[in-house]
Amino acid sequence: MIPAFAIDEKVRAYIRKSGQDFRLSTSPEGPVLLPLGSNSPKPSDLKILIDNNVLYVSKLQAKYIKKIEWPMVERFLNQQS
Numbered sequence: 001m002i003p004a005f006a007i008d009e010k011v012r013a014y015i016r017k018s019g020q021d022f023r024l025s026t027s028p029e030g031p032v033l034l035p036l037g038s039n040s041p042k043p044s045d046l047k048i049l050i051d052n053n054v055l056y057v058s059k060l061q062a063k064y065i066k067k068i069e070w071p072m073v074e075r076f077l078n079q080q081s
Contacts, residue, residue, distance in 0.1 A: 007048070007055070007068040014073055015050045023056040024068060031065065032075040 011033065015022055021036045023045065033055075041047075041056035048055040057065070 005062065005065045005067055007050070008070055010070045011068055011073055012050050014070075015053050015055060019053065021054045021056070024058065024061060024065070024072065026061065027075060029075055031061070031068075031072050032079075033068070033072045034076050 018035070021041075022033050023036060023039045023041050025032055025034050025039050036056075041054075042058065044059050045056040046059055046062055048057065055068070057068075
C-alpha cells in the first residue's frame with residue numbers, strides 16, 4: 001500500500017534548503033517535522049526522496065495524513081525558540 005498524501009511546496013523547499021533528512025513524528029500538538037538529529041527513523045518508515053534529502057514517515061501515521069503542511073514545520077521551529 002502506498003499512501004496518498006501531498007507535500008506542500010513550502011515544506012519541500014525548507015527540506016531542500018536545510019540539506020538535512022527529516023522524520024514526521026507525533027507530538028501533543030499534532031504531527032511535527034523534525035530533523036533526524038532530533039528523531040531517528042525506524043526501519044518500517046516510508047522513505048520519500050526530496051532532491052538529495054529523505055523525508056521519513058511512519059507507516060502507521062501515513063494512513064491518517066492527507067497532506068504534509070507548513071504548520072508541521074512551525075511546531076518544530078516554535079519549540080526551538
